[in-house]
Amino acid sequence: MNFEIISVGTELLLGQIVNTNAQDISRMLSELGMNVYYTTVVGDNPNRLKEALALAASRADGVITTGGLGPTGDDLTKETIAEYCGLSCVMHEESRRRLESYFKEKGRYMPKNNLKQAEMPEGCIVLDNDNGTAPGAIVETEKNVFIMLPGPPREMRAMLRDKVRPYLESKTNGVIHSRSLRIFGLGESAVEERLESLMKNLTNPTLAPYAKTGEMELRITASAKDVEAAEEMIAPVEDEIRKELGDFIYAEGENANLQTTVVDLLNQRGLTLTTAESCTGGLVAKKITEVPGSSGCFHCGFVTYSNEKKEELLGVPHDILETYGAVSKETALCMSKGAREAGGADIGIGITGIAGPGGGNPEKPVGLVYLSVCAKDVHKVYRLMLSGSRDVVRERASLYALDAVRRCVLDSLRDDYIW
Amino acid sequence: MNFEIISVGTELLLGQIVNTNAQDISRMLSELGMNVYYTTVVGDNPNRLKEALALAASRADGVITTGGLGPTGDDLTKETIAEYCGLSCVMHEESRRRLESYFKEKGRYMPKNNLKQAEMPEGCIVLDNDNGTAPGAIVETEKNVFIMLPGPPREMRAMLRDKVRPYLESKTNGVIHSRSLRIFGLGESAVEERLESLMKNLTNPTLAPYAKTGEMELRITASAKDVEAAEEMIAPVEDEIRKELGDFIYAEGENANLQTTVVDLLNQRGLTLTTAESCTGGLVAKKITEVPGSSGCFHCGFVTYSNEKKEELLGVPHDILETYGAVSKETALCMSKGAREAGGADIGIGITGIAGPGGGNPEKPVGLVYLSVCAKDVHKVYRLMLSGSRDVVRERASLYALDAVRRCVLDSLRDDYIW
Numbered sequence: 144m145n146f147e148i149i150s151v152g153t154e155l156l157l158g159q160i161v162n163t164n165a166q167d168i169s170r171m172l173s174e175l176g177m178n179v180y181y182t183t184v185v186g187d188n189p190n191r192l193k194e195a196l197a198l199a200a201s202r203a204d205g206v207i208t209t210g211g212l213g214p215t216g217d218d219l220t221k222e223t224i225a226e227y228c229g230l231s232c233v234m235h236e237e238s239r240r241r242l243e244s245y246f247k248e249k250g251r252y253m254p255k256n257n258l259k260q261a262e263m264p265e266g267c268i269v270l271d272n273d274n275g276t277a278p279g280a281i282v283e284t285e286k287n288v289f290i291m292l293p294g295p296p297r298e299m300r301a302m303l304r305d306k307v308r309p310y311l312e313s314k315t316n317g318v319i320h321s322r323s324l325r326i327f328g329l330g331e332s333a334v335e336e337r338l339e340s341l342m343k344n345l346t347n348p349t350l351a352p353y354a355k356t357g358e359m360e361l362r363i364t365a366s367a368k369d370v371e372a373a374e375e376m377i378a379p380v381e382d383e384i385r386k387e388l389g390d391f392i393y394a395e396g397e398n399a400n401l402q403t404t405v406v407d408l409l410n411q412r413g414l415t416l417t418t419a420e421s422c423t424g425g426l427v428a429k430k431i432t433e434v435p436g437s438s439g440c441f442h443c444g445f446v447t448y449s450n451e452k453k454e455e456l457l458g459v460p461h462d463i464l465e466t467y468g469a470v471s472k473e474t475a476l477c478m479s480k481g482a483r484e485a486g487g488a489d490i491g492i493g494i495t496g497i498a499g500p501g502g503g504n505p506e507k508p509v510g511l512v513y514l515s516v517c518a519k520d521v522h523k524v525y526r527l528m529l530s531g532s533r534d535v536v537r538e539r540a541s542l543y544a545l546d547a548v549r550r551c552v553l554d555s556l557r558d559d560y561i562w
Numbered sequence: 563m564n565f566e567i568i569s570v571g572t573e574l575l576l577g578q579i580v581n582t583n584a585q586d587i588s589r590m591l592s593e594l595g596m597n598v599y600y601t602t603v604v605g606d607n608p609n610r611l612k613e614a615l616a617l618a619a620s621r622a623d624g625v626i627t628t629g630g631l632g633p634t635g636d637d638l639t640k641e642t643i644a645e646y647c648g649l650s651c652v653m654h655e656e657s658r659r660r661l662e663s664y665f666k667e668k669g670r671y672m673p674k675n676n677l678k679q680a681e682m683p684e685g686c687i688v689l690d691n692d693n694g695t696a697p698g699a700i701v702e703t704e705k706n707v708f709i710m711l712p713g714p715p716r717e718m719r720a721m722l723r724d725k726v727r728p729y730l731e732s733k734t735n736g737v738i739h740s741r742s743l744r745i746f747g748l749g750e751s752a753v754e755e756r757l758e759s760l761m762k763n764l765t766n767p768t769l770a771p772y773a774k775t776g777e778m779e780l781r782i783t784a785s786a787k788d789v790e791a792a793e794e795m796i797a798p799v800e801d802e803i804r805k806e807l808g809d810f811i812y813a814e815g816e817n818a819n820l821q822t823t824v825v826d827l828l829n830q831r832g833l834t835l836t837t838a839e840s841c842t843g844g845l846v847a848k849k850i851t852e853v854p855g856s857s858g859c860f861h862c863g864f865v866t867y868s869n870e871k872k873e874e875l876l877g878v879p880h881d882i883l884e885t886y887g888a889v890s891k892e893t894a895l896c897m898s899k900g901a902r903e904a905g906g907a908d909i910g911i912g913i914t915g916i917a918g919p920g921g922g923n924p925e926k927p928v929g930l931v932y933l934s935v936c937a938k939d940v941h942k943v944y945r946l947m948l949s950g951s952r953d954v955v956r957e958r959a960s961l962y963a964l965d966a967v968r969r970c971v972l973d974s975l976r977d978d979y980i981w
Contacts, residue, residue, distance in 0.1 A: 156598045158589025159772065162581055165603070170577025179575045180610055182603035184584070191599055198617075353578060418844075418865070424851025425837075425844030428865040432843025435919055435952065437867070443875060444865035446837070446847040452862035452905075486871075500854055533854065 144314070145178045147199035151211035151220050152294055153186040164209040164292075164299050171303060174364055175311055175319045177205075187217040196227055200287050207307075210294030212277035214256040221280060224289050225264040228282055235263040238271075238278045245276055270306040274298045281310065319366050320373035322381060323397040326359040326388060327546050334359055337387050341380070348376050350384075356535075357542045360397065393549060401545040402430040402437075408552045409440035409490075416548060417486025418444035419457050419478040421469065422496040422512060426541040443486050447478070457481025457493075468507070470495050472524045475513035479524075483517045490551060491517045492544055496527070498536045512540045516551045523551070563733070564597045566618035570629035570639050571713055572605040583628040583711075583718050590722060593783055594730055594738045596624075606636040615646055619706050626726075629713030631696035633675040640699060643708050644683040647701055654682040657690075657697045664695055689725040693717045700729065738785050739792035741800060742816040745778040745807060746965050753778055756806050760799070767795050769803075775954075776961045779816065812968060820964040821849040821856075827971045828859035828909075835967060836905025837863035838876050838897040840888065841915040841931060845960040862905050866897070876900025876912075887926070889914050891943045894932035898943075902936045909970060910936040911963055915946070917955045931959045935970045942970070 148165050155162055165182045172179055180203065185195045192211070199206045211220030225232050238261035246253035260277050263269055270279030275298040282289040290307055292299045312318050326334060331354045335342065338361075342350050348365035363380050367373035385392060394404045409416055418427045418441075428444035431437050445456050450469055453459040459477040467473040478493025496512030503509035510531070515524040525547060529539045567584050574581055584601045591598055599622065604614045611630070618625045630639030644651050657680035665672035679696050682688055689698030694717040701708045709726060711718045731737050745753060750773045754761065757780075761769050767784035782799050786792035804811060813823045828835055837846045837860075847863035850856050864875050869888055872878040878896040886892040897912025915931030922928035929950070934943040944966060948958045 155585075156588055156601065157592045158585045158587070161585040166574075166577045166580040168577070169575055173576045180605065180607075181614070182575065184601035186599065188599075195600070420844075422851075423848075424856075424860075425839075425847030425863055425865065428844030429842075429848045432841075432865070432867065433953065433956075437843075441843075442866075442868035443871035444844055444867075446844065446851070446863035446865070447861075448851065448857050448863075449861035456862060534852065537852075 144205055144311075145180060145203045146172055146205040146207060147203040148179060148182040149192075149195050149199055149206060149208045150182070150184045150294075151187060151192060151208060152184070153188075155184045155210075156186050163296050164294070167296070167300055167303060168207055168209070168292075171308060172311075174321055174362070175308070175315065176364075176366060177311070187211060187219070189219050189223060192219060192223050193227070196223060200227065200289075203287075205288045205290065207290045207292065209292045209299055212260065212279070212291060212293050214254065214260055214276070218259075220291055221262070221264060224282060224291060228264065228284050228289070230264045230266065230282065232262040233265050234258075235261050235269055235278070238263065238269060241271065241278070242276055268310070270302055272298055272302060273305075274301050279306065281307075315366065317366060317368045318370055318373055319364060320370050320377070321362050321364040322377050323395060323399070324361045324363070324381070324384060324388075324392050325394045325396070325399045326361060326391050327357075327393050327401060327542060329359065329388065329391045331359060334361065334388070338384065341383055341387070345380065348373075348380055350380065357539045358401070362397075390550070390553065393546070401542055401549065403434050405545050405548050405552075406431060406434040406437045406440055408549060410436060412552060414490060414552065415440050415442060415486075415488040416490045416492070417442070417482040417488035418544075419453075419482035419491065419493045420444070420446050421448060421453070421478070421494060422498045423494050423537050423541050423544070424448065426537055427492070427494065427544050430541055430545065442488065445482060445485065453478065453481075457485060470497055470507050470511060470513060472513050472515070472526065475515035475524050476517070476522060479515035479517035480522065489518060490548060492548060493517075494540055494544055496529075496536070496540060498533045498540075500533055510536055512536070512543075514540065514544055514547055516547045518551055521551055521554070523547070563624055563730075564599060564622045565591055565624040565626060566622040567598060567601040568611075568614050568618055568625060568627045569601070569603045569713075570606065570611060570627060571603070572607075574603045574629075575605045582715050583713070586715070586719055586722060587626055587628070587711075590727060591730075593740060593781070594727070594734065595785060596730070606630060606638070608638050608642060611638060611642050612646070615642060619646065619708075622706075624707045624709065626709045626711065628711045628718055631679065631698070631710060631712050633673065633678055633695070637678075639710055640681070640683060643701060643710060647683065647703050647708070649683045649685065649701065651681040652684050653677075654680050654688055654697070657682065657688060660690065660697070661695055687729070689721055691717055691721060692724075693720050698725065700726075734785065736785060736787045737789055737792055738783060739789050739796070740781050740783040740816075741796050742814060742818070743780045743782070743800070743803060743807075743811050744813045744815070744818045745780060745810050746776070746812050746820060746961060748778065748807065748810045750778060753780065753807070757803065760802055760806070764799065767792075767799055769799065776958045777820070781816075809969070809972065812965070820961055820968065822853050824964050824967050824971075825850060825853040825856045825859055827968060829855060831971060833909060833971065834859050834861060834905075834907040835909045835911070836861070836901040836907035837963075838872075838901035838910065838912045839863070839865050840867060840872070840897070840913060841917045842913050842956050842960050842963070843867065845956055846911070846913065846963050849960055849964065861907065864901060864904065872897065872900075876904060889916055889926050889930060889932065891932050891934070891945065894934035894943050895936070895941060898934035898936035899941065908937060909967060911967060912936070913959055913963055915948075915955070915959060917952045917959075919952055929955050931955070931962075933959065933963055933966055935966045937970055940970055940973070942966070 268281040277293040353360040365373040365376040479491040483491025493515045499509035512527040687700040696712040772779040784792040784795040898910040902910025912934040918928035929948045931946040
């Protein structure tokens with residue numbers, strides 16, 4: 144099936160917001176093996192919307208719209224599509240009840256205009272909106288299917304995942320099922336090189352890499368008669384990837400991230416962590432405390448930006464700073480040790496480096512970062528040369544720090560260290 | 563002048579990236595008072611690109627494309643537009659020299675394919691690319707103007723700002739000039755309410771509000787014969803806004819942010835700051851250390867997530883924690899005092915709250931944050947009730963903390979405090 148996406152909204156044409164909806168929909172369709180040949184943005188203007196709609200319907204099997212389902216006179220997507228299909232809009236009683244109770248629950252009076260949101264093209268499939276007032280709709284004609292979704296990304300995304308995806312899957316005579324593997328420490332080309340022969344020979348399931356800031360996602364997608372059959376097709380591919388990439392794979396699932404993996408690992412094993420950050424300036428602590436439940440493994444962190452504070456708070460010897468400088472493996476080692484001791488934690492990490500834009504020299508250039516991990520029987524230091532702007536260097540350094548903690552805990556598991 | 567934007571790239575249709583280019587171009591055109599009626603995304607497919615181009619050129623005065631200027635056979639934007647205009651592509655010697663020296667500087671061999679990037683539609687205006695290999699181009703025909711820009715956002719953005727904007731301004735018989743005011747602590751509707759009569763009566767300059775996460779930008783844009791004349795038109799409007807919004811305006815310029823404002827203020831006055839963070843978990847320290855030069859005013863910060871560490875590192879009395887709890891104005895006050903003392907700084911801040919999703923109760927709900935600032939003769943505490951997810955609560959709390967430091971320094975200036 145071929146699709147076009149039409150995003151309706153003058154705020155998009157004015158550049159006030161970026162069109163994440165088109166990306167989310169495109170990505171889902173691509174996962175389902177469906178093609179998108181054009182995406183269009185059009186303002187809240189009935190004639191131009193009508194023109195865009197007719198063109199899309201003439202070229203594609205399906206048209207997915209976002210926006211224009213609101214309560215005001217400007218919101219015309221449903222009406223325009225109904226007119227195009229020769230349908231009228233009629234009050235949908237269940238949607239009206241949902242609307243009324245939505246306002247009642249919030250203790251707010253419902254403006255009369257909002258009732259318009261419950262008027263749906265006759266005979267359509269109504270898509271309940273669990274996060275807002277505008278229901279979505281699917282209209283099937285002989286030639287086309289029209290899928291109308293609300294504009295606010297939070298509402299659109301939930302409806303796309305919970306209502307549209309199952310609907311489209313039901314059209315494919317089976318399911319499309321994916322598993323995501325999250326990878327840290329290998330670049331896109333390194334992953335592709337290692338998996339080259341595997342990727343080339345796969346048609347179902349398929350294997351697609353997505354580069355993220357500093358890390359990667361590998362998505363295995365199978366088309367099968369049911370989820371169980373898809374899982375069976377995915378399993379041997381996943382095994383091969385795991386054999387090839389080993390512990391570069393840190394988690395499964397498209398919402399996984401390093402900080403959650405680290406917090407879960409630490410909590411499972413009853414371990415605590417203290418951070419001592421110089422160039423990352425609190426970014427590692429911030430990431431860890433993003434995770435609900437991080438209070439179990441993280442009691443405190445230090446941001447020691449000046450040399451003096453590295454001495455005072457972490458006990459880095461004055462001599463070490465004098466002799467080797469703040470950005471050195473020796474200082475990093477002392478910082479992680481000091482963090483562990485001052486924080487009374489099982490694991491300490493220390494990060495010191497030159498994030499730029501200034502402060503570099505030929506011997507210690509911008510992007511040089513020393514990262515150290517200290518545990519009972521472990522005291523490691525890593526030398527990183529990171530490229531990019533100040534923000535990117537800091538972001539990458541923080542990811543390496545989290546990964547170092549992960550590897551430290553996993554190693555301890557393997558080697559039967561006692562904590 | 564009316565424009566259409568065509569973004570070329572299969573990676574957009576697959577949802578691998580979001581179309582920030584269309585947003586950046588739309589925003590610039592809107593600032594110049596030019597209309598965008600349609601935006602289209604099309605893949606690297608010559609027929610569909612040709613079709614999209616012909617349609618856009620038939621409807622609009624100008625067409626701006628992004629992408630498809632690369633060295634591979636897939637990259638066909640220039641060729642397609644040249645063909646549409648009845649032009650051939652010829653080697654542009656200066657671009658060829660630039661390409662060759664680009665590769666030479668990087669110490670890399672130039673693949674032969676890359677030469678294609680220096681072949682430009684005959685008679686076009688060549689737009690040098692200071693950040694990559696693909697030059698852009700402007701082709702003027704009797705009916706249309708075609709502007710071709712590279713796909714990578716970093717290259718596109720610089721070319722748009724430095725080459726395309728001046729070109730379009732030159733077409734408007736004068737300049738379009740803006741000034742941005744950055745506002746914290748007032749919501750969009752509050753700003754609009756205060757400025758309602760002003761906004762309603764303005765035509766040149768215009769006044770446009772943009773909501774950002776937790777803050778706002780107000781942009782005053784004048785169309786005039788030169789920058790000086792535009793500045794003169796902007797000045798009285800700015801005065802009126804400043805009278806109305808006072809110190810809710812924290813800076814000027816579209817790239818301004820609270821952390822840079824705070825670091826500059828502290829550095830100018832030779833003051834230092836120490837942070838003590840609980841619910842924000844290092845986010846304030848991270849923001850401050852984002853700013854190059856923050857080492858002048860920020861020597862250390864504490865993340866004290868557990869009660870024990872609040873006592874140990876900041877000297878918060880056990881009794882206070884026992885009696886009032888960790889999330890209380892009393893604890894916040896002790897944290898800011900402790901931060902100032904333990905950090906040996908002029909100003910200390912303390913932040914404690916419930917970021918959620920768990921941990922709330924009717925008396926202390928999710929979103930409750932106490933924020934305290936301590937200086938020589940100042941000891942303040944703020945009670946905030948913030949809405950949103952864990953991330954949003956933390957983000958907002960960190961912005962309020964930065965603003966509290968800003969206000970603390972400004973107040974000291976006014977009241978002749980001695981630090």
